[in-house]
Amino acid sequence: MSVIVTAVLVVVTLSAYGYARSLDGNIRREAPGDLGEDRPPETGALNVLLIGSDSREGDNKKYGALSQGLGERTDTIMLLHISPDRDKATMISFPRDSMVMIPSCALPGGGTKPAGLGQINSAFNDGGVTCTIKTLEAITDIHINHYVKVDFTxxxxxxxxxxxxQICLPKAVNDPKAKFVLGPGKHVVSGEQALGYVRTRYALGDGSxxxxxxxxxxxxxxxxxxxTDGGLLTDPGKLDGFLRAAAGAVTADPELTLLRMLEIADSVSGLTxxxxxxxxxxxxxxxxxxxxVQFRQxxxxxxFARVRDDVEVTVTAGPSAAPKVKNEQVRVQVLNATGxxxxxxxxxDELAAQGFVVTHVGNAAPAPATTIRYARKDTEGPAYGDAVAARLSKDKRAPVAGKVKALTADVYKPAVTAANADATARPAVPRPTGPxxxxxxxxxxxxxxxVSTIPDSLKDKVVDTTTNPCL
Structure with a gap:
């Protein structure tokens, strides 16, 4: 997926519109079928599905001639999630061996396959990209905006x-199935060796x-x-070769047009x-x-909920805007008006985990709308209230009232009852001086x-540019 995203990023730097159009013409297009009306809502994030196809048709015949005519499965399933702020990108991998509920899908030759439990990569073989998107949206409740498919060649x-x-192998590898034979240590791989490295399974690690x-x-x-950092962008010859290779290597949905790619590239131009x-x-x-395997619950x-909740676009403050209020400066009383x-x-607890100083929790009279309030005498109240409002989701499925308004009284008197489990003062912590x-x-x-799409419990599973490839 980073290959495709990088290609899109590069296109926006080119002023020659005609050249970009010629690249767009090299991309194969295939529209998904009917995805149904009950799809997850869009939240402002960009979610692009990457499908690594294991097709043995055409130039891919040498990777399994006996598999020709047997369809194609998703050898790799990744979802690239780019935050609405376009400042963070999370590449989510779905193990191909995962057992999931696959919804009812139309079969390519006609008819319908009923819903049922199956291996996640079989959705593509049974119902193509349409069934794959329907399956992922059903199990994640995340709206998929586009898809890109890449085969071995x-x-x-x-x-x-x-x-x-450059890769790094902890030991010598000899994997005839992946056509990958290489000694231990660091190597620069391309062509067959690069494909073998990402395909090999049983010859490295635990075989999973x-x-x-x-x-x-x-x-x-x-x-x-x-x-982005290796000089490709400053070498016209290599840049042209990369862009043409990327465009000719993929199949994408018709909605991922040239204009759409330029729009995406412009929005993520600062992403590295x-x-x-x-x-x-x-x-x-x-x-x-x-x-x-099955998903651990x-x-x-x-x-998946954290990915869906990454929905608020940060508004850039103008030159005359007041200094930003930090979470640690804000004292908050949290009142439950839901029953x-x-x-x-x-x-x-969720607000405290993000640095807010919670001084009290309690009950309030039932209310249909969420509100954020401050004492009328506090001139800094609106700014501090906005700091709390900024941490509330703006998911279209649950619109935020989130109105910051002044109270008529100068002193807070939360409704508290002895029987209310929520009514309690918080443990003593250093108190800021703001409202x-x-x-x-x-x-x-x-x-x-x-704050982050990836929860703390999964942080040790994150792969990024600091990950040691030799491990």
């Missing part, structure tokens, strides 16, 4: 065009698809790093390899077959926006 052409990528996924993520971060994080969906062994669902037991405590902000959680409560 296309991948080789792209890596060749950038002059290869999870180990292969991590190598693929490391490889892709190195591709993006080399393209350092902002790209790779993560694999949390899994565990599938009880009925130890050679398969609740970790997987929590992770749901423990709601204020949960929200208070106290009161957050009243209404029935339309949208949730607290996450």
């Amino acid at each position: 296309g991948f080789k052409g792209i890596v060749d065009a950038i002059g290869g990528i 698809d999870l180990g292969r996924i991590e190598r693929q993520q490391v490889f892709l971060t190195k591709v993006l790093e080399k393209v 390899a350092k902002e790209l994080k790779g993560i694999t969906v949390p899994t565990e062994p599938y009880p009925a077959d130890k050679n398969r 609740p970790a997987a669902s929590d992770f 749901e037991a423990g709601k204020a405590t949960k929200v208070a 106290v902000i009161q957050l009243v959680i209404g029935a339309d409560w949208p949730g607290v926006r996450v």
Whole structure:
């Protein structure tokens, strides 16, 4: 995916519109079928599905002639999630051996395959890209905007065009199935060797698809790093070869037009390899077959929720804007007006984890709308209230009232009852000197926006430019 994203980034730097149009004409187009009406809503984020096809048709025949005519599966499934701010990119990998519920899908030759449990990569073989998108949206509740498909031959052409990528092997590898034979240590690989490195499974690590996924993520971060920092952009000949190889190597949806690519490239122009994080969906062994995995719960669902909640676009302050208020400067009272037991405590903990100083949790009279309030005498109240409002999700499924307004009284008197589990003072902590902000959680409560798509529990699984490829 970093190969395609990098190509898009480069296109926007070219002033020759005709040249860009010629590149666009080299991309094969294939529209998904009917994805249904009950799709997840868009949130402002950009989600692009990368499909690595294992097709043996055409130039891919030598990777398994006996598999010709048997369709194609997704050898690699990744979802590139770019935040609405376009300042962070998360590359999410789905193990091909994952057992998931696949929705009902139309078959290419006619008819319909009923919904049922299956291996995630079979969705592509059964119903093509349409079934793959429907499956991923069903299990993640994340709206997929575009897709890009790359086959074995296309991948080789792209890596060749950038002059290869350096890898590091902890031991000698001899994998006839992946056509990969190489000694230990560091090597610059291209062509067949590059393809073999990302395909090999049993000859490296523990033989699992999870180990292969991590190598693929490391490889892709190195591709993006080399393209953006390796001098490619200043070498017209190499740049032209890379762009033409990338355009000719992929199949994409018709909506991923030249104008759309330029729009994306412009929005992520400040994104570099350092902002790209790779993560694999949390899994565990599938009880009925130890050679398969299933999503580990609740970790997987929590992770997908964090991706969906990354929905607020930061508004850039103008030259005359007031200094930004830091979370640590804000004292917050959290009041539950939903009637749901423990709601204020949960929200208070989420805000405290982001640095806010929560001084009190309690109940308030039932209210339909979430509000943020401050004492009328506090002239800094609006700015401090905005700091809290900025951490509330703006998911279209739960619009935020989030109105910051002044109270008529100068002193807060939260409604507190002895029987209310939410009614309590927070542990003593150093108190900032700014105004106290009161957050009243209404029935339309949208949730607290996450700081990072990747939760702390999965941080040790992240692959980025600092990951040691020799491991």
